[in-house]
Amino acid sequence: MADALNGLKQGLTHYGDAGFSLFLRKAFIKAMGYSDKALERPVIGITDTFSGYNACNRSVPDIIEAVKRGVMLAGGLPIEFPVVSVHEAFSHPTSMYLRNLMAMDVEELVRAQPMDAVVLIGGCDKTVPALLMGAASVDLPAILTVAGPMITGSHKGERLGACTDCRRFWGQHRAGLFDELEIEEIGNKLAAGPGTCMVMGTASTMALVSEAMGMMLPGGAAIPAVQADRLRHAEATGERAVMLASEKLRPSQIMTKNSLANALRVLQAVGGSTNAVVHLAAIAGRLGFDLDLEELDQIGAETPVLVDLKPSGRYYMEDLFKAGGLTAVLREINHLIDKECITVTGKTLGENMAMQPASWPNDVVRPIEDPVHRGGGIRVLRGNLAPKGAIIKQAAATPGLLKHTGRAVVFTSLEDMADRIDAPDLDVNADDILVLQNAGPKGGPGMPEAGCMPIPRKLAVAGVKDMVRISDGRMSGTAFGTVVLHVSPEAAVGGPLSLVRNGDLIRLDVEEGLLELLIDESELVRRRSEWTPPSHTHVERGYAKLYFDEVLQAEDGCDFNFLRAKPREVLSATSGRNCRDQRRPTNMDSSAAGGRSLSG
Template structure:
């Protein structure tokens, strides 16, 4: 349960002192920040105040610390349906602390309503956040995230703008029910759709299930990317304690928003910036938590992008080392059985941090102005539950995510071993290759497809440039004829991503991707591929001379030669998975 301690969130008496500190500062603040260039600063301020007064503000209001609030609501985005209510609670908190809250719109991305993929647009949202935070007068900003790519985009933008910032999220949905069975998007979406493809669930029932999978506002209630990034945002110290797991419809969600608004005013006075919080050590804590919660593989890509904005690289080998000593403790779908509202009832991230407290850096600073360790000490004692396991009885030993190398992935690949079939973690099989998403869609279910249960499905040209946008296509469906025969899992390999809600023996983020000439582009039907997760290897068992002959006749896909607009910017600047698929020119230290 969420406990917002008086020692964590400063109350009005302390805020009055903070406001005095704010007022005494010599730095431009409030309406004087970032004046438009007219060649006359006095006129710029006069004009700005004249126009903002059309909103009904008084001089007294305009003299207060200004707290920006990112409005990420959209009629296309059910995950953010509750944002208007959250904004009102944040505004209340800001005003209680003596600040002036001003909301402003940003790009809103929903996973299912983004063509060609939400990842294609994540960097656009990050640019929007950075530029609007920088362009408009605000002394601190409250970031409202939710659906998968919104939290990383906001943290990327805030890291680059580097003014005081604090994160909150819309929170997970509550669960639905079908024939007495508890349901949640989107692990159960995939499970039932697989049954539908296999003929076990008919067209009428799949529509009934679709009506029940998302019963309210909020993000997927399993350990998908949204839940993962919310937990990682809290683990890095950018969110008030307890905020990641609160269900979207719970009253504690609004109380957390109010407290976030209050704290934002204090952050403005303290000038505590994201770069002081999201340090290398904080990122290591996030990687540790990623492993412990059985988080989405997408978390790796997003943490790499955030790190690049802050001036350092995410150490993927460190991710592997941390995984070797950090078991999966959270019994949540798709790696376990429970849902995010159960994690909330069990104590949220605090319950996890207590189990791995000896493995994390508790000295890291957080948005509370206090350390991770001090925040933990202020929370109530834990209690036994079946959602967060003790270290002595984990869901999976050896970490949720494993780094892979080898001649098929010279720059690395990853597998969510906690959600894979154990029997397939060491496997050699014959490649069945799909050269693109279109090719896969056209041939996957063909009755004459030459495929057997022990084969390895390979998808090419689905990476950052190949798809484009590195879609969540790595969860290659089991070919219909095999699914009908009862096959539940196969080794699948691609340069794509996979939803955190998905499961299976799936190798992802193969780098370099096929579209830039990586070895994945050279795989042909019938090649033998060897997967050895224990030894961290993915190998293409083909002679070097044959690979060189194939390389000599390879050519890149035509679509990457975009000539205008955001697509041109994207193809010119997007980096590979190990650099978070960010734009090179947006990194603190471009490649």
């Protein structure tokens, strides 16, 4: 079997003598205690994203052992290897800045090391997209499983969990409802165990859309991290990986335009994270096609939000698991999905659905005729403020603010916002629109999750709970509010957002899909002539230089241009000229990557 699949014989190190290369490889791996019989089996690589900084992946070592067991039961040789581990709360300046680094790590290590198939183990927001981006680029047989969501905690009898409740309680603390002692007590209970956020945040969303795309065995997205079912699913994943190696079923045959359309459909139906739009765009770019924002909008118009989970609803991921997981959702939108898409099982999505247990009535997955929200969770916006698009999670917004005209209160950077948002003399009222500039892919850098700007303290204390907020940054999938995100082109490359000034009127009309700056074009031309790029983008070395040279805008998934299957001809936002040589301004100390440029 190993000869047919190549096993350890593939991808030999270049020593100028293939026989010696194989001899040396086997000699060294025998130091791990393997027998010749073991080394004759097909090799199944297993990624290991465990890190002492990553609580989401605390249970990954147990998952790896279960995957190994499954591989061995199917006659394969499991070999684990580490890749970059990225956690949201421990990544400076933001995890998104490092997602592409992780994707490169996955691609190159899978390509460089001998394996006939690879098991991808993700957990925490950016790890799943990075794994799939790398797998799409190398196109070796691959299968995904995830750490699974946390279980919920409790505070004074109230059920709670990370991280929607993190934000809710912190907002109440800022408004003076909780003192320092109680907010610390709450902090001890928000993350009650290993796993990813147990609301419909980015990690939960990416797990569900990955299962919908066919890259995960059925039922795997919603199993809580602490459940025995999680380990049984991991074992089955290891078994299936050996079969994938034999069948040579590749990611490019599974992650197709049609399967990504299914992923977008599920994204809308579950009220998923806006971050998934960026990640799915990056995955599509690795596969050689573009994610169509107009298609996302059309799918949203057809697909109501059916899953009653925070932040758009009431429940948590363990409740979705008990309600039947993704299969329960797919059956409600059965007439809207492409059931002929092939999956890692070797069967179609429709065949997989038919093999799952029958659904049952519950309050978590609502029937399509009685949805949580009509018209989809996410809406695409366009206008002179966002020529390349912006998005809003309308299912998590205040309905009365979805059509609103207000005066801009502008923060020119993350630092400016931090310095002034709570100032007693800030000129702001509840009808204004908060605008954050330079929080995009280059502006942040890394498009930080700062788009859900805090309500200015003096308004929060007065009881204001939501305002229209606009930025070129992202928002955590766990967040809520009337927040316009991913404005493109971003301010840091001279997009229209960079031209907004205090007092300008902005019109938001979500129903019409409009985001407009109500300023004369002649004034915009004048302001544009005075624009200069932020100094922190002037980097001369290391990963930071690669990042600023190559990162694309939100509609292209913030991926590196040279990693796309079909790289873009990058144009200047202000001149329209090819700007490959303009993207690296000069006069910046090379230490910037460790200072202001990455400080968020």
